[in-house]
Amino acid sequence: MIAAHLLSFSIWLPIFGALVVLAVGSDKNPAPARVLALLVALAGFLVTLPLYAGFDVAKSSMQFVEAAPWIQNYNISYLLGVDGISVLFILLNSFITIVVILAGWRVIEKRVAQYMAAFLIMSGLMNGIFASLDAMLFYVFFEASLIPMYIIIGAWGGPNRVYAAFKFFLYTLAGSLLMLIALLYLFLQSGGSFNILVWHALPLPLNAQILLFLAFLVAFAVKVPMWPVHTWLPDAHVEAPTGGSVVLASIMLKLGAYGFIRFSLPIAPDASHALSGMMIALSLIAVVYIGFVALVQTDMKKLIAYSSIAHMGFVTLGFFIFNQIGMEGALVQMISHGFVAGAMFLCVGVMYDRMHSRMIADYGGVVNTMPKFAAFFVLFAMANAGLPATSGFVGEFMVVLGAVKFNFWTGFFAATTLILGAAYTLWMVKRVVFGAVANDHVAQLTDINGREFLFLGVMALCVLGMGLYPFPFTDVMHASVDHLLKHVAAGKL
Amino acid sequence: MNFLMPDFYPAAAEIFLLAMACVILLLDLVLTQKQRWIIGLLTQATLVGCAVITIMTASGQVVLTFSNMFVDDLFADFLKLLVYFSVSVMLVYSRGYLALRGLDKGEFYLLVLFATLGMMVMISASHFLTIYLGLELLSLSLYALVALDRDSARATEAAMKYFVLGAMASGLLLYGMSMLYGATGTLEIGGVAQAIYHGVANKTVLVFGLVFVVSGLAFKLGVVPFHMWIPDVYQGAPTAVTLFIGSAPKLAAFAMTLRLLVYGLFELAEQWQLMLMMLAVLSIALGNLAAIAQSNLKRMLAYSTISHMGYMLLGLISGVAAGDRHFALNAYSSAMYYTVSYVMMSLGAFGMILLLSRAGFEAENLDDFKGLNQRSPWFAAMMGMLMFSMAGVPFFVGFFAKFSVLLAVVDTGQVWLAVVAVFFSLIGAFYYLRVVKLMYFDQAIDTAPIKANLDMRLLLSANGLAVALFGIFPQAIMSLCTFTLLRSL
Numbered sequence: 001m002i003a004a005h006l007l008s009f010s011i012w013l014p015i016f017g018a019l020v021v022l023a024v025g026s027d028k029n030p031a032p033a034r035v036l037a038l039l040v041a042l043a044g045f046l047v048t049l050p051l052y053a054g055f056d057v058a059k060s061s062m063q064f065v066e067a068a069p070w071i072q073n074y075n076i077s078y079l080l081g082v083d084g085i086s087v088l089f090i091l092l093n094s095f096i097t098i099v100v101i102l103a104g105w106r107v108i109e110k111r112v113a114q115y116m117a118a119f120l121i122m123s124g125l126m127n128g129i130f131a132s133l134d135a136m137l138f139y140v141f142f143e144a145s146l147i148p149m150y151i152i153i154g155a156w157g158g159p160n161r162v163y164a165a166f167k168f169f170l171y172t173l174a175g176s177l178l179m180l181i182a183l184l185y186l187f188l189q190s191g192g193s194f195n196i197l198v199w200h201a202l203p204l205p206l207n208a209q210i211l212l213f214l215a216f217l218v219a220f221a222v223k224v225p226m227w228p229v230h231t232w233l234p235d236a237h238v239e240a241p242t243g244g245s246v247v248l249a250s251i252m253l254k255l256g257a258y259g260f261i262r263f264s265l266p267i268a269p270d271a272s273h274a275l276s277g278m279m280i281a282l283s284l285i286a287v288v289y290i291g292f293v294a295l296v297q298t299d300m301k302k303l304i305a306y307s308s309i310a311h312m313g314f315v316t317l318g319f320f321i322f323n324q325i326g327m328e329g330a331l332v333q334m335i336s337h338g339f340v341a342g343a344m345f346l347c348v349g350v351m352y353d354r355m356h357s358r359m360i361a362d363y364g365g366v367v368n369t370m371p372k373f374a375a376f377f378v379l380f381a382m383a384n385a386g387l388p389a390t391s392g393f394v395g396e397f398m399v400v401l402g403a404v405k406f407n408f409w410t411g412f413f414a415a416t417t418l419i420l421g422a423a424y425t426l427w428m429v430k431r432v433v434f435g436a437v438a439n440d441h442v443a444q445l446t447d448i449n450g451r452e453f454l455f456l457g458v459m460a461l462c463v464l465g466m467g468l469y470p471f472p473f474t475d476v477m478h479a480s481v482d483h484l485l486k487h488v489a490a491g492k493l
Numbered sequence: 494m495n496f497l498m499p500d501f502y503p504a505a506a507e508i509f510l511l512a513m514a515c516v517i518l519l520l521d522l523v524l525t526q527k528q529r530w531i532i533g534l535l536t537q538a539t540l541v542g543c544a545v546i547t548i549m550t551a552s553g554q555v556v557l558t559f560s561n562m563f564v565d566d567l568f569a570d571f572l573k574l575l576v577y578f579s580v581s582v583m584l585v586y587s588r589g590y591l592a593l594r595g596l597d598k599g600e601f602y603l604l605v606l607f608a609t610l611g612m613m614v615m616i617s618a619s620h621f622l623t624i625y626l627g628l629e630l631l632s633l634s635l636y637a638l639v640a641l642d643r644d645s646a647r648a649t650e651a652a653m654k655y656f657v658l659g660a661m662a663s664g665l666l667l668y669g670m671s672m673l674y675g676a677t678g679t680l681e682i683g684g685v686a687q688a689i690y691h692g693v694a695n696k697t698v699l700v701f702g703l704v705f706v707v708s709g710l711a712f713k714l715g716v717v718p719f720h721m722w723i724p725d726v727y728q729g730a731p732t733a734v735t736l737f738i739g740s741a742p743k744l745a746a747f748a749m750t751l752r753l754l755v756y757g758l759f760e761l762a763e764q765w766q767l768m769l770m771m772l773a774v775l776s777i778a779l780g781n782l783a784a785i786a787q788s789n790l791k792r793m794l795a796y797s798t799i800s801h802m803g804y805m806l807l808g809l810i811s812g813v814a815a816g817d818r819h820f821a822l823n824a825y826s827s828a829m830y831y832t833v834s835y836v837m838m839s840l841g842a843f844g845m846i847l848l849l850s851r852a853g854f855e856a857e858n859l860d861d862f863k864g865l866n867q868r869s870p871w872f873a874a875m876m877g878m879l880m881f882s883m884a885g886v887p888f889f890v891g892f893f894a895k896f897s898v899l900l901a902v903v904d905t906g907q908v909w910l911a912v913v914a915v916f917f918s919l920i921g922a923f924y925y926l927r928v929v930k931l932m933y934f935d936q937a938i939d940t941a942p943i944k945a946n947l948d949m950r951l952l953l954s955a956n957g958l959a960v961a962l963f964g965i966f967p968q969a970i971m972s973l974c975t976f977t978l979l980r981s982l
Contacts, residue, residue, distance in 0.1 A: 071893070073971045074900065114870070136896075140887040147881060150926070154934040162934055166926060173922055177915035180896075184903040184911070
């Protein structure tokens with residue numbers, strides 16, 4: 001039973017688990033809710049493991065397919081399936097959920113059950129996004145995932161949380177509503193089907209493709225986020241609680257990039273080629289300009305948020321240079337960024353829990369009082385800067401390689417990230433971690449406890465493991481990327 | 494003189510309701526204040542009885558009676574059942590509220606029953622006179638209900654406004670009907686359709702009459718620019734009455750619109766679609782924009798109603814495109830589905846206001862919902878679901894309602910209209926999100942425990958859950974809408 005419905009379990013187990021967590025949770029005694037949430041998250045991760053183990057890397061078609069009619073009036077079906085690209089994100093998402101539950105273990109004191117449940121529900125919904133092969137199912141999960149995040153930012157966030165939560169919700173909704181119209185148009189064009197795979201094969205004239213591409217672009221560019229619609233992200237990151245920032249950076253930003261792969265590129269391949277110049281330009285602006293913006297930030301979370309935008313610029317760049325190494329590099333970068341940015345936010349969270357400040361100026365010489373923590377922080381910072389042997393290097397290197405192959409100057413500008421990324425990350429680390437103890441607060445810091453060591457350690461293993469031996473990731477995606485690129489190259493005209 | 498006995502069978506539910514209303518009227522004279530609960534119970538029993546009769550007399554055929562003035566078809570049966578159901582839910586929600594304010598008198602129940610009868614007649618009307626009869630029965634009962642709290646200046650003012658504007662709208666409708674009669678020589682809706690189809694009617698007179706009919710309908714639906722009464726009446730009326738006005742009558746108004754425009758004037762679809770399109774765009778725009786500025790929840794929901802009726806009209810205007818009529822069934826059933834979904838959400842939202850109200854305190858300001866999550870996480874979640882549903886976020890019923898009308902609009906090639914609609918629904922999302930923000934992000938000002946009868950708590954919970962359940966499984970209601978329309982056209 002479980003084996004045939006692994007994807008359904010990966011979606012609904014966390015969601016129903018969350019309802020149980022809500023039912024057992026009470027404000028006076030939050031312990032059962034915490035433990036139960038952790039168990040649900042672990043179980044949710046366990047059911048995704050067979051997806052990886054049983055995945056046939058030689059096939060580029062969808063696997064673990066589940067199909068059932070849902071709304072027959074509109075031919076909407078409950079159609080799930082994963083290819084070599086989406087399966088990795090389901091695993092990443094379920095894994096990150098465990099980490100955020102651990103990260104919020106003691107830190108969250110008010111309404112613990114609701115906090116944990118919100119993350120579990122979001123985890124299930126986001127698995128749904130990655131697993132949907134029916135466009136309406138995708139859309140429904142895509143929009144529904146806004147609700148828990150809105151509440152997480154607004155209810156457990158910082159002082160300016162309401163503004164950030166509204167901005168997050170309305171920005172994303174604005175994009176996705178245009179996408180809805182594009183989906184309706186495709187439904188009618190395809191003669192009444194919401195099946196994404198049918199749409200992949202649907203012949204469309206170039207002007208229709210361009211309009212569709214632009215409608216999708218609005219939705220996904222907001223989510224990625226691409227310059228110039230990125231302004232919600234620094235606000236959301238700064239105000240969200242640590243767990244919220246981690247999920248935002250690790251998974252939610254990937255939804256936009258994933259949308260390009262699942263919708264824009266295969267449905268409008270000719271438009272993708274026609275507009276690739278614009279996409280590359282926008283990506284390079286994100287890499288270079290946002291890199292400079294990150295350099296001047298005084299707030300650590302804001303700095304990492306801008307660094308995320310720059311890194312995601314790399315991802316979109318990798319997609320639109322249309323070669324294998326570029327696209328695989330982009331996908332590796334997405335997963336690596338999931339680990340690295342998540343870990344960076346966890347580190348800031350660890351410091352924030354002790355000092356209640358995210359300002360770089362309030363810190364200095366943390367290494368003297370928190371040596372273990374400093375080791376982790378420096379490692380993740382190095383990965384963020386793209387140091388070889390960390391996961392950050394693999395993706396960046398591949399994308400730069402692909403970009404040089406495509407056009408020397410594109411590669412040149414993309415490569416500036418190696419300098420800029422190193423500059424803003426390492427300069428922050430220098431000011432926060434190294435040097436003499438800056439003030440009494442820093443002097444009183446206590447080093448990380450066992451729980452914090454656990455989740456930072458696991459993240460460190462992932463970052464190093466992926467950096468040293470990325471093949472378990474690239475092997476899985478290889479056939480699917482190959483198939484996608486051939487499809488895009490063939491075009492529809 | 495020859496008198497032919499009409500077939501009373503199709504109208505059995507209406508006759509039963511009228512008889513029961515008379516019984517309750519008489520009973521009210523002899524009961525003491527302590528025995529008043531009998532009236533409430535009897536009213537509920539009447540509605541259940543009507544439901545049973547409606548189901549038993551449903552033949553699945555289109556049956557005309559009373560010299561073709563009254564029609565019984567599946568469309569009417571389905572809508573009537575929904576009307577009984579929402580009136581019954583409304584009575585449960587408002588019981589405690591009315592009792593605390595001394596308004597739970599026999600008049601309330603009687604007026605509600607007569608209004609229900611009016612709605613039933615409207616739904617089953619196949620003749621201009623019957624439509625007008627039902628409409629006036631409903632409207633007059635509603636005017637009186639709004640003024641039920643006769644010591645409240647605001648309620649009296651609202652009732653006055655409602656009456657004056659309502660009477661004017663009825664006048665417009667009547668004038669339009671008389672024009673149509675002049676052009677076609679018949680008052681029967683079927684006859685009107687026949688006359689226009691055979692081209693015997695003067696087109697200029699017809700379109701002239703149509704303008705007035707559409708104006709009258711627009712007033713009853715409450716769409717811009719005939720919306721002025723809605724905010725004042727919603728705010729001024731006792732919340733229980735607002736709940737009533739905001740729920741079942743929308744179903745009846747939808748039925749009336751469908752009977753007049755689709756059954757009667759389908760040949761003029763291109764003309765009335767253009768009129769309704771302007772009304773729809775204006776309503777969606779003004780409703781959503783004005784709702785942002787409100788601090789009173791009842792007034793906010795009033796503007797939200799205006800915008801929702803605008804979205805519903807989007808379905809109605811997508812029936813015919815460039816002479817092609819095959820869109821009609823999908824388009825009209827999407828509008829019907831929208832109305833049904835809206836009534837479900839509206840019942841829940843006003844029910845929440847009633848839940849938080851207590852003696853001497855109306856929880857009608859937005860700030861009264863502050864920190865509801867601390868006071869009652871369960872009902873905060875229910876209200877949250879209702880608000881997200883109204884905003885059109887999945888997995889709630891409001892999403893698929895918007896989805897189906899948007900699909901109907903895009904189907905007829907009016908993509909720009911869909912873009913306008915989603916743009917304003919984005920603006921609309923802001924004020925629904927604000928309610929969620931108040932409940933979840935803010936500290937409670939009002940910390941009084943929530944007191945409500947068990948039946949109300951259960952029903953309100955069921956209402957909130959239904960919004961989620963029918964959002965995840967929208968198939969059933971969608972199919973019912975399509976099926977009943979298909980069998981009745």
